[in-house]
Amino acid sequence: MNAFRLQFRFIAPLFLVIALTAYLTVPLVDQFSLRWTVRDLNSRAELVANTISENVIDSIISFDHVRLEALFNRLIANERMLGVGLCDHEGNLRERTSGFPDDITCPIADQVVAQSSPTLKLPRGSVHIAVEPLSRPPLNLGELVLVHDLSFAEKRGEDTRRYLILFFVILGAVIALITVITAHLSLRGWVTGVRELLRGGNPLKAFENPTSELQPLAHELRALLREMEDERRARENPPDLWTPDKLRDLLHADLRGDEVLVVSNREPYIHEKTPDGIVVKRPASGLVTAVEPVMRACSGTWIAHGSGSGDKESVDEHDIVRVPPERPAYSLKRVWLTREEEEGYYFGFANEGLWPLCHIAHVRPVFRVSDWEYYKAVNQRFADKVVASARTDDPVILVQDYHFALLPQLIRERLPRATIITFWHIPWPNPESFGICPWRKEILRGMLGSSILGFHTRYHCKNFIETVDRFLETRIEHEHSVITLDGQETLVKSYPISINWPEPAEEAAWPSIAACRKELRARFDLPEDRMIAIGVDRFDYTKGILERANAVERLLEKHPELIGKFTLIQVAAPSRSELDEYRYFQERLARREAEINERFGGPDYWPFILLAQHQDSETVHRYYRGADVCVVTSLHDGMNLVSKEFIASRNDEQGVLILSQFAGAAGELPEALIVNPYHVEETADALYRALTMPEAEQRDRMRTLRATVRERNVYRWAGFMLLDAARIRRRERIEARLLTHTENR
Numbered sequence: 001m002n003a004f005r006l007q008f009r010f011i012a013p014l015f016l017v018i019a020l021t022a023y024l025t026v027p028l029v030d031q032f033s034l035r036w037t038v039r040d041l042n043s044r045a046e047l048v049a050n051t052i053s054e055n056v057i058d059s060i061i062s063f064d065h066v067r068l069e070a071l072f073n074r075l076i077a078n079e080r081m082l083g084v085g086l087c088d089h090e091g092n093l094r095e096r097t098s099g100f101p102d103d104i105t106c107p108i109a110d111q112v113v114a115q116s117s118p119t120l121k122l123p124r125g126s127v128h129i130a131v132e133p134l135s136r137p138p139l140n141l142g143e144l145v146l147v148h149d150l151s152f153a154e155k156r157g158e159d160t161r162r163y164l165i166l167f168f169v170i171l172g173a174v175i176a177l178i179t180v181i182t183a184h185l186s187l188r189g190w191v192t193g194v195r196e197l198l199r200g201g202n203p204l205k206a207f208e209n210p211t212s213e214l215q216p217l218a219h220e221l222r223a224l225l226r227e228m229e230d231e232r233r234a235r236e237n238p239p240d241l242w243t244p245d246k247l248r249d250l251l252h253a254d255l256r257g258d259e260v261l262v263v264s265n266r267e268p269y270i271h272e273k274t275p276d277g278i279v280v281k282r283p284a285s286g287l288v289t290a291v292e293p294v295m296r297a298c299s300g301t302w303i304a305h306g307s308g309s310g311d312k313e314s315v316d317e318h319d320i321v322r323v324p325p326e327r328p329a330y331s332l333k334r335v336w337l338t339r340e341e342e343e344g345y346y347f348g349f350a351n352e353g354l355w356p357l358c359h360i361a362h363v364r365p366v367f368r369v370s371d372w373e374y375y376k377a378v379n380q381r382f383a384d385k386v387v388a389s390a391r392t393d394d395p396v397i398l399v400q401d402y403h404f405a406l407l408p409q410l411i412r413e414r415l416p417r418a419t420i421i422t423f424w425h426i427p428w429p430n431p432e433s434f435g436i437c438p439w440r441k442e443i444l445r446g447m448l449g450s451s452i453l454g455f456h457t458r459y460h461c462k463n464f465i466e467t468v469d470r471f472l473e474t475r476i477e478h479e480h481s482v483i484t485l486d487g488q489e490t491l492v493k494s495y496p497i498s499i500n501w502p503e504p505a506e507e508a509a510w511p512s513i514a515a516c517r518k519e520l521r522a523r524f525d526l527p528e529d530r531m532i533a534i535g536v537d538r539f540d541y542t543k544g545i546l547e548r549a550n551a552v553e554r555l556l557e558k559h560p561e562l563i564g565k566f567t568l569i570q571v572a573a574p575s576r577s578e579l580d581e582y583r584y585f586q587e588r589l590a591r592r593e594a595e596i597n598e599r600f601g602g603p604d605y606w607p608f609i610l611l612a613q614h615q616d617s618e619t620v621h622r623y624y625r626g627a628d629v630c631v632v633t634s635l636h637d638g639m640n641l642v643s644k645e646f647i648a649s650r651n652d653e654q655g656v657l658i659l660s661q662f663a664g665a666a667g668e669l670p671e672a673l674i675v676n677p678y679h680v681e682e683t684a685d686a687l688y689r690a691l692t693m694p695e696a697e698q699r700d701r702m703r704t705l706r707a708t709v710r711e712r713n714v715y716r717w718a719g720f721m722l723l724d725a726a727r728i729r730r731r732e733r734i735e736a737r738l739l740t741h742t743e744n745r
């Protein structure tokens, strides 16, 4: 409607100009055409008179009335000749043909002179009069009067007028049509150009053919965007580090304090009933480790599954509890699931289907229709909770992980203006592997409801884009990593997740390295000089714990001098134990532990200690500080935060990290000893190298590793995503403003 108004405003003056031109032109053309007709009749009458006058004179002189009449009748046979008359020298009408108008009287010349034109307007219509004097000296015989009908000229004039007006109307319509089409095309080109520009594309390309009127606005936009880009760069490459304060500033400045909601399956605090009352636990979860400090910094609401036995008793009437318990900073809103829902959605579809599908760790994914139904229903339930919790219509929503692949699209349908950032914490496989999933298209469509889709590495982004390309009809802009599905744009980008780098005050309160070494050995009944490698994982088949055990065995085979001097302590927090694959894995590892200890151990010596228990984060932290080596041998891992936690804990710049080449972290931490966990020999050699590494080399490596993790901390992870979100929101606001502006003009 507004577009019509806009075009009408443009076209109306055009029509006015055309109408004015027509108004001035039509009478002019009319006049010219009459003048040409009169000129024609003048010369015609002169010719006729010249031809006939001698015969007329003869007839008058000989009083031959019959001949005169015959002559006159011959003349009026012409359809345009109305009548012929003869005025005598005394001014009397002597002869006249039948059609000669009564209104014409002799002498004729007086009437024509009075009119100053050879035309005369009579009641029956206009006529043209030509007068030819008749004389044969010395006789003056009067005048011959020829009267022509002018109505044909009037008729011709009317036709010309009609055609001219029709011509102007068609001309106006054609010009208007061309104008509208051109305006449409240039407006569309202009909007595309602005979009391209806002997205960070090549501004020159975006305005290759700008119309002259749009050029100044394009210049202004470019300047504005350049300023914004400079600001962004300055923030992304800061002279100082990303901190909670800096993240808070970003939220207030760039996101204008907009509402932030987080959705995840795992909750950051679990209330458990014990004989001593309700206690609060922190789950073993990389996701929680990363997102929790961000939520502390920005407040907001975290929506998650309430899975603890004491969770219901700990919330208010809105299912909300303020956390962290010791210093509440944000709201945790719990969603309750039935046993069947948890089995179908979490254990079934998420952990028996998507988890092995994405990790490719030689465990077959299982896809059941009933699990899929629960997965859909639970995603819908969380979408309802998000919509009900949102106080605004454009919140920033951080959707976490593979439990909620359908959630972005479900939220998008209800909150179209929301900025949805989905982070996929696990790897993304190649298209062939992902194609195994029977509901691959639904999953991809669901994820593409996001404004931003984050993975840990570029490799996972590439796999995802190739998967979308294989299974969905979308537009993919590889240059910008943007996928468009049904008009919804999704930026696919890597954001390597990280940890909260400790504050100096926090470090100052840490127990010393010596105390931690002592405590660790005492805890496991080990002598003070025992060399210790530590492994900390969820008890999961993707973590490569069996391969680690094999490497310990091979190490002791190759270096028997280490028997009695080295122990690997493996902390494995039980996880998803309801699932067969996890139980088999736990049993298998327990058997390997027994075999290795039997082969190389003795009454006072266990080379491989498996602690199948959840340990709180403070205890794990002290273990890291007390160990000589940390081993991460995941068969496939999105990032792996244990490696980064170990580095952060070693402010003594000692200790060696062995890291799987299949963990996302390997790309960021090349100073670790990088291994292929499937290669037992290589991993055993890395263990040996780590245990015998000189202190100076340990320091060199650890220093660089620490600088990397300190700089690439979790606030940077969140900050980069939120900066991109702010950029998208700014772009959408400018687009909306431009549209309103264009429509209102």
Ligand code: F6P
Residues within 6 Å of the ligand: 265, 266, 284, 285, 286, 287, 288, 401, 425, 426, 575, 576, 638
């Ligand atoms: O690694 C994927 C992941 O979701 C992590 O984000 C998290 O650390 C872990 O799995 C937790 O698993 P769960 O919630 O099933 O115990």
